[in-house]
Amino acid sequence: MTRLGAARQRFDKAFAVLGVEPNAMARTFATADLRIGDTRLHIAPLEGSPGLFTIGVPLSWLGSRPARDDLFTALAHVVRRLSQIAGRAGGVLVPPGIATTRQAGMPGGDVHTIEVLSPVEQEVLCNVLRSRVPALIAMTGRGVTASGQPLDRTGSRWLASSRSHLAARFLASTTHEHLDRVKAELRRRDGVAQLDRMDVSPGEEPDGTLTVVVRCVDSAATLAAARAHALVLAALAMQVRRMVRDGRRAGHEPQRLLEENRARAVADGLRARLAVEDRRPAQRGQGNGRAAPAEPRRRPARDVVRHLVNDAAVEFRNLDAGVDELAPVLLALDLPDLGVKHGSTEADLLAHWASGGDAELLGRCLDAMTDASPGGPLLAVLDQSFPGRVSVVMGTWRTRFAEAEPAKPAKPPQRPNRQTARRGGNGRSGGDGRRDGDGRRDGNRQRGDRRAGR
Numbered sequence: 001m002t003r004l005g006a007a008r009q010r011f012d013k014a015f016a017v018l019g020v021e022p023n024a025m026a027r028t029f030a031t032a033d034l035r036i037g038d039t040r041l042h043i044a045p046l047e048g049s050p051g052l053f054t055i056g057v058p059l060s061w062l063g064s065r066p067a068r069d070d071l072f073t074a075l076a077h078v079v080r081r082l083s084q085i086a087g088r089a090g091g092v093l094v095p096p097g098i099a100t101t102r103q104a105g106m107p108g109g110d111v112h113t114i115e116v117l118s119p120v121e122q123e124v125l126c127n128v129l130r131s132r133v134p135a136l137i138a139m140t141g142r143g144v145t146a147s148g149q150p151l152d153r154t155g156s157r158w159l160a161s162s163r164s165h166l167a168a169r170f171l172a173s174t175t176h177e178h179l180d181r182v183k184a185e186l187r188r189r190d191g192v193a194q195l196d197r198m199d200v201s202p203g204e205e206p207d208g209t210l211t212v213v214v215r216c217v218d219s220a221a222t223l224a225a226a227r228a229h230a231l232v233l234a235a236l237a238m239q240v241r242r243m244v245r246d247g248r249r250a251g252h253e254p255q256r257l258l259e260e261n262r263a264r265a266v267a268d269g270l271r272a273r274l275a276v277e278d279r280r281p282a283q284r285g286q287g288n289g290r291a292a293p294a295e296p297r298r299r300p301a302r303d304v305v306r307h308l309v310n311d312a313a314v315e316f317r318n319l320d321a322g323v324d325e326l327a328p329v330l331l332a333l334d335l336p337d338l339g340v341k342h343g344s345t346e347a348d349l350l351a352h353w354a355s356g357g358d359a360e361l362l363g364r365c366l367d368a369m370t371d372a373s374p375g376g377p378l379l380a381v382l383d384q385s386f387p388g389r390v391s392v393v394m395g396t397w398r399t400r401f402a403e404a405e406p407a408k409p410a411k412p413p414q415r416p417n418r419q420t421a422r423r424g425g426n427g428r429s430g431g432d433g434r435r436d437g438d439g440r441r442d443g444n445r446q447r448g449d450r451r452a453g454r
Contacts, residue, residue, distance in 0.1 A: 006063030006319055007237045008115040009230055012054040013075065014046065014108040014219040015082070015369065018100065018362075020091030022050040028089055029053060034081055036060075036074045043082070048164070052096055052108045055079070059115060059205075062234060065320045069372075072223055076372035079223070083366055094365045095221040097157060098350070099146035100358045107144060107158035110226060112214040113203065114237045118244070119175040122202050125212045125240040127250035129200040130168035132236065133216050134261035134274055135308050138301040139329060140218045140229055141269045145350040147358045152347075155269030156218050165215065166192055167259045168200040170252045174210075199262075212237075221346050222368040224376025225328040232308075232329065235315035242315075242406065253277065257296070265301060270332060270345070273298040306333050313404035323397045327375035330397050331382055331390065338389040346378050 017025050022045060029043040039058040046052040055078060062068050083093040099105030116122040129136075137159065143152025154160055169186055173179070179202070186192040195201045199216035214233060220226035243249070257275055264272040275296040309316075309329065316326070323330060328346055335344035342348055353364040368377050383390045 005238075006061065006234055007117075007241070008059045008061050009234060009237075010057050010059045010113045011226070011230060012056050012111040013226060014052055014054050014096050014110055015079070016051050016094050016096050016098065016106055016108070017053065017086045017091045018051070018094060018098075018103050020086065020089050025086065025089060025091060026053070028085060029082070032081070032085055034078050036071065036078065041078060046108060049106055049108060051106050054111075055082075059113070059209075062230060063319060065322065065325070068227060068231075068325070072227055072372045076223055076370045080370045083370070092362050092366070093369065094362060095369060096219040097142060097144045097221075098361065098365055099144055099149075100362070101147050105144040105146060107156075107161065108219045109158050109215065110217050110219045110229070112217055112230065112233050114212045114214070114233060116210045116212055116237075117241070119173070119210065121241060121244045122210050122212055123171055123174045124244055124248075124250050125237060126168070126171050126174065126200050126202055127252075128240050128243075129212065129214060129233075129236065130170065131250065131253045131258065132308060133168055133199050134258065134265040134272075135301070135305045136214075136232075137216055137218075137262060137265040138268075138270050138272055138274075139232070139305045139308075139332075140220070140225075141265065142218055142221065142345075142347040142350075145347070145354050145361070147354045147361055149354070151351040153269075153271075154267065155264075155272065156266045158218050159216065159266045164197060166198045167255070167262055168198045169255065171202065174202040220328075221350055221365070222328070222376040222378070223370070223372055224325075224368075224374060224378065225346055227374065228326050228328045231316070231319065231321050231325055232312070234319055235312035235321075236308075238315040238318060239312050268301070270301050270305070272301040274301050274304050302333050302336070305329075309333070310400060313400050314406045317401045317404060321401070322374060323394045323401070324379060325374040326397070327379040327394070330393060331378065334393040334396070335382070335386070335389060338386075338392065340382075340386055340389060343382065343385070349378050349381060 026045040032043060034041045034043065036058060041058075042056040044054055044056065046054060055075070057071070057075065060067070060071050062071065079093070086093045096108030097105045114125065116125055137156055141156030141159065143154040143157040145152065159165060169190060169192060171182055173182060183195060186195070192198065196203070196213065199214070201213050201215070203211040203213045205211060217229055220229055254277065257277055261274040264274060276299050277296070309326070332345040343352070350361075350365070354361045364377075371377060379390070
């Protein structure tokens with residue numbers, strides 16, 4: 001009896017420091033002795049993004065709720081220490097994408113890394129996540145929040161302005177003996193010279209551990225959202241581990257369709273309508289008899305993300321994930337259908353704080369970045385404002401997780417035995433079951449000819 005376990009994960013948590021010269025702040029952070037457990041953390045400036053830094057969280061096992069509680073409590077302590085260091089230098093620590101009346105906001109992303117057990121699992125996870133990129137962008141993306149400015153409705157301001165991201169490509173193999181050929185083919189066909197610039201790419205640790213790197217997730221504004229994002233990726237990784245165990249691989253979805261959906265998600269986020277590959281037979285055109293190309297069907301991005309989460313429900317249960325841990329994702333999906341048209345996302349919450357001025361925005365953001373509680377400030381605010389509707393959403397998803405069942409592996413095709421192989425299409429012995437002009441079967445006529453000596 002085998003139980004699928006969670007993979008180890010890590011993420012580089014991005015943050016910004018306003019009011020201090022970036023190089024001076026980088027030198028100060030480099031001397032800070034900050035740790036999670038016995039691991040000293042690397043606080044590094046983001047190249048090409050002055051004022052942005054990352055906390056390099058080490059590879060950790062997040063397969064149980066106590067393990068996640070411990071990690072995010074320790075991370076909240078680290079962020080609090082960093083905010084104190086920045087404060088002594090005259091700056092203030094905020095999430096990426098936060099602007100004041102005097103300083104522009106710098107959007108950024110959190111880079112997530114997932115450990116895999118084999119090159120096959122690495123290949124399948126890369127290809128599965130490639131097909132989920134538009135949903136992940138719609139789920140995590142947000143714009144820039146500035147005091148006195150209206151809500152930025154861009155799906156992902158970070159990806160919209162980035163010149164260092166490429167849409168992920170299908171990888172036929174990631175084994176060492178094949179990867180060079182895969183890179184050469186992508187360079188020749190698509191002009192992709194560096195796989196690590198793609199939204200999803202295969203990676204390898206210094207000790208040889210194989211990983212998959214995800215670079216399309218916007219930086220979470222709260223630790224609660226970072227926890228929810230990590231949980232979604234952990235569930236997808238477990239889903240892929242189950243696929244590999246059952247001998248299944250990921251299909252090659254059309255590149256053009258995925259890139260168009262990616263652009264829609266970057267532009268509109270959860271308000272986007274994403275095209276769905278139509279596998280129905282094409283309709284015949286009028287007059288010439290040729291098949292007319294079917295118009296792609298469109299689905300709201302909320303429905304696509306909801307399907308992604310629902311499809312991984314059994315993995316969330318195996319991860320011992322509570323609905324409160326996923327609240328930043330679930331509330332944004334379902335509250336609009338219950339009449340909460342504004343305020344269901346963390347971007348809405350940030351915009352509400354920004355309406356109170358710079359001091360209100362910066363203070364609230366720092367509190368959110370050091371709050372390790374599942375659900376964070378979004379769940380607390382919405383539970384106070386709409387307790388009944390929040391209870392409906394949480395209860396519905398709690399039931400889905402509890403009743404979810406793993407997908408059954410497809411049955412392998414049966415091999416015909418020798419007796420069946422000698423039979424015709426109608427299951428009777430003799431030739432291929434065709435009749436001659438006298439109405440007799442070819443096989444019977446041949447036997448009759450042999451008996452007569454012909």
